[in-house]
Amino acid sequence: MTVEGSPDRFTETRPMEYSGQNQTTTQAKCCSPSLKVFIGLLAFCFFTKSLTGAYTKSTISQIERRFEIPSSTVGIIDGSFEMGNLLVITVVSYFGAKFHRPKIIGAGVLLMGIGTLIMALPHFIMSRYMYDTAAAHTNDPANFTMSSTFSSDTQNTVQQLVSGCLKGEVESSPTWVIVLFGNILRGIGEAGIGPLGMSFIDDYARPGNSAFYIGCLHTFGVIGPIFGYSLGSLCASLYVDIGLVDQESVTITPQDSRWVGAWWLGYVVSGLLTLLAALPLWFLPRALPENPQTSKAYHPSNEHKHTLSITEIAKDFWPSIKHLLTNRIYLLYLVSSVLAFNAFAITITYTPKYLEQQFGQSASKTNFLIGVISIPAVALGMFVSGWIMKRFKLGLLGSARLVFFTSVTSLVCIIPYFALSCENIDVAGVTVPYQRSIELQDISCDLLNSCNADCGCPDFLWDPVCGQNGVTYISPCHAGCNSSWGTRQNMTFHGCTCIQSWGLTSGNSSAVLGQCPRESSCTKMFYIYLALQSLAFFVYCLGTVPFFLISLRIVDPVLKSLSVGILLLVLRVFGGIPAPICFGALIDMTCLKWGQNKCGGRGACRMYDIETFRYLFLGLVSSLQAFSYTLLWIFTTQIKRKVQNDEQMSKDIELQYPVLCDTEQENYVK
Template structure:
């Protein structure tokens, strides 16, 4: 009967909702700070910002990533100061302490050997519980999808919709985090208002998870095409198709240019060239970001007969519809986050209710350890390697080794990113459905056992326990 004996404290549910809500405020500040840092060039104080010819939209732009660590580190130190003034132990109510712990008067300090004596039997008890293991696997798969989404969504939006890192981080914080926080708060309120038991919590978590998965299906239709880059996505001439990208960077109009350059310019024909040299330009006008290039012979090969074919610094802009789809994507993401977070409090309460009350602390420790090790570490590493396979143009560092990716095949990137995340979620929610059915069977069994005991021993009936099976 211990499976249903934990009860459901409304104050605990409300506290869980408020706790997760307050914890969600931090990412708003974090994304805002990241947006500010990404808009500043990395070498603050060492380089004249006016002399920088690239913009935050350029793939070579490196924001002041280190500044975020400095600011957050100082704020962490300030937050730690009040903790120094806390007492060594909190005062206890003598009456409450004796009522719940009558043996406190004769309390003895246990040795490490005595504490560790029951450790392995407790571990064995946890890992032989099928419901606990099933819940653990579901959580690991869902957490993998969550970590991939959180880690690579900014990069995905930058590549897919041509947005800068600064703008992307800011809008993610402004549009996605508030719905997430609201969902966490309402999650605790729903649990308190409807007094959901173990089965009701599992059903709520399954419903919110599947609904959030449905919300991300339209992501696949929100896409932009790769920009036209001569020698990479389009040929230098209009008369043939690109067969081998690595051999099409050089042609007769730009013979002799080093193929590792990446200093993109936009030709007046609407095609991006990876450098002025690759556009065949032979003269310049203006300085810094206002610099223009003229006499570009490769641009003339596209049918422009003007003898002064020109190009300007930077990649050519994407179609205007990309910006519109970018905001639609963020709106759908906000809706998906809100719906998914309605199951936050049930998720944590279920983790406590499916184990023996004496093993709650150990089960949560094992649960969080497995979640971080198998969900938080391998997912970003493996998916980062998969992203590298979609690179169309690699940069080169000063030592001649491969550097950062300058351009991705965004169509392959889209299907890889969205397909992997949605597949992990779908597999996780399938197991969650099986988990919910097992919970239902267990609740029905315990309910039957409870009624049998009540018939034999009517005086043992506990009215509060009936709420746990709803």
């Protein structure tokens, strides 16, 4: 997103070339064939890196369940990309232009592809995914079976889990670290793609076409998430051990909190695509000598001059930093950007998880609808934003006002979110008591009741069944069932004493596998939420182009590139890294029922308090945006005052030195 180079480049005239009788000008050419190839390859790189980034966001809940880790740990994995990026972005952006830029970009894309493939590696070194279920005890393929769910079976299950842990059958090492390491490599590889790629285009393209080409790159960067979320939807609908287990033997559905899709498959696909994008970049030239500007820039006679300019830049680095950080308007811009980016990071990371928990939707359906509804709204908003800037030729004050208006309007669109909510499902001992007449006092102490006290039910089990009373029980054992009929997903449990204690007759005391369904209104609210979210994204993105240009216009012209670099650095340090981690820890606080890994440690959360989750998610995002927009309003007033002062100063100078102003105007026109 940085634009390297001085403003003089946009006013510099380029020489004309003559060849015999055929007179041609380099200015008449759109760009050289090599530059066209480079732009096409770089656009494909932008597409693959944004595809992988969106796919990573779509697999958050799948990774959490597969590795039995809390949301805070998943936040660390998500933020590791920014960590890797910060390690090298300054070095690559500052010194990368001195070397072979296409090869450096190719090496970075190659590293991204390797890191993406490494993220899929744990699937191939871990054992098959196992989940606790009463249906696993029923291996008879006949249509009718009967088995006991009381203490003998459950005690055997506990003994098998403990013995398996002692024998080392279950991985004791945190293999999720491999996913984190691969994501760090992705961040390191991505560091030079944007700065070096856009500076290369700006060096060799016509001034009028440079901005167009860079806009096309960002367009491909927005198209990538559409395919990323669609790929995430497809992989989430497939069972994690696809090809290794009989799909009919899987007793859980994608709506189940234990379901893990083929999260690794998308990393293999995107990793191979990224490697494919990296290889051709190695065969591009370092420079394009057919361009006169390029020949002049890289002429050997200018090598010493270029070295001196680098030295001078190095000497002026810290004074330039100090000059920027003492600019009050720029500081307001930084703080407001950090608050807004924190809200953005939380939204883009945890929206799929929020929709799954709040509306009871599967990860596959959620990812697909985000990809085909919300992401296109973002792309359209960015396109219209650029058109508005070009059509109305907005200045600094007009850009600030547009950003403030679109930001406040998008915040208003969030308010209806609070009314779009579903209630927690009734889970005995967790959200409702085992008997109607008894109030739920202590959730942690009510998992066992007189109706299942003799069953020996372990607390870590999560194999929900839906009783005929409309209440979900965390396992057939906790429902007090003593027999089962059928096989696999068609199993029903009978003689459930806890269901009878609800007040039902003995003939109505059965249960079926799976949680009880949510109310039908949840699905309608899910679609309404997506529609409002798309509207909010569109309105907010109307201010993206002016928001970026403001960072170039509120500083001295020689500090434009540095101001953008500091902006990106501050956003990553104070937004991209801490936001997913801290909010993941807050999400963990809303968990009502934790799972347990095979060795007795705390695993992934099976059920959240969606009321608390909703107010925490929406409240924190809207609060961060509100604080950001308050600073943005102060920032806009400061911009207005600055513009008025500049205009008044220009008028005073014109009144005092009218002849000098006319001379300067004539020179400017010439």
